[in-house]
Structure formats: C-alpha cells, structure tokens
Amino acid sequence: xxxxxxxxxxxxxxxxxxxxxxxxxxxxxxxxxxxxxxxxxxxxxxxxxxxxxxxxxxxxxxxxxxxxxxxxxxxxxxxxxxxxxxxxxxxxxxxxxxxxxxxx
Numbered sequence: 001x002x003x004x005x006x007x008x009x010x011x012x013x014x015x016x017x018x019x020x021x022x023x024x025x026x027x028x029x030x031x032x033x034x035x036x037x038x039x040x041x042x043x044x045x046x047x048x049x050x051x052x053x054x055x056x057x058x059x060x061x062x063x064x065x066x067x068x069x070x071x072x073x074x075x076x077x078x079x080x081x082x083x084x085x086x087x088x089x090x091x092x093x094x095x096x097x098x099x100x101x102x103x104x
Contacts (some may be wrong), residue, residue, distance in 0.1 A: 001063050009066035014058050021054025032098050 001011045025047045033043035 003066045003068070004064050007068035009063055009068060011063070013066075014062040017058035017062065018055040021058065022051040025050040025054065028095070032102075035102050 001009050001014070003009045029047040029050055030040070030043040033046060034040065038046075
C-alpha cells in the first residue's frame with residue numbers, strides 16, 4: 001500500500017484496526033440497540049455503518065497519512081501507553097453508560 005506521497009506503508013496496522021472495528025461493531029452494537037427496542041435491520045445497519053466508519057478512519061490514519069514503512073517510530077512508548085489507557089477508559093465508560101441507560 002502507498003500513502004499520499006507514493007511511499008510504501010505497512011498495511012498491518014490498517015488491517016488490525018479495521019478487523020477490530022468490525023468485530024466490536026457486530027459484537028456489541030446490535031445487542032445494545034436491540035435492548036432499546038431498535039429493530040434488528042436497523043441495528044445491523046448501524047453496526048455496518050460503525051464498521052465502515054472505523055475502516056475509513058483506519059485507512060486515512062494508517063495508509064493515506066501514514067509514514068513510510070522504513071521510518072522509525074518517534075513517539076515515546078509512555079505516550080502511546082497513556083493514549084491506549086485513556087482510549088480504553090472512554091470505551092469502558094461508554095459501555096457502562098449504555099448499560100445504565102438500559103435500567104432507566
């Protein structure tokens with residue numbers, strides 16, 4: 001795969017993020033929407049939109065604006081770990097909020 005400058009980029013991060021987005025979207029989105037009374041076809045449509053949005057974001061982030069494959073990573077490990085922690089915290093809070101809305 002090539003970025004917008006024509007340099008070769010590693011396709012693995014794009015594939016991993018896209019596949020993870022598809023798995024999460026189809027695992028959680030329909031179940032949560034069905035508990036709120038949304039029809040199955042609409043829940044699957046939202047899950048598909050979520051999966052496509054994730055794949056589009058991953059393509060833009062890791063392919064279009066990605067660094068060439070032979071460029072060393074310059075982001076410190078502590079910063080990447082911090083971003084991963086806060087991202088997981090946001091996802092956990094989102095799921096907890098959806099679970100709490102179910103009981104209201």
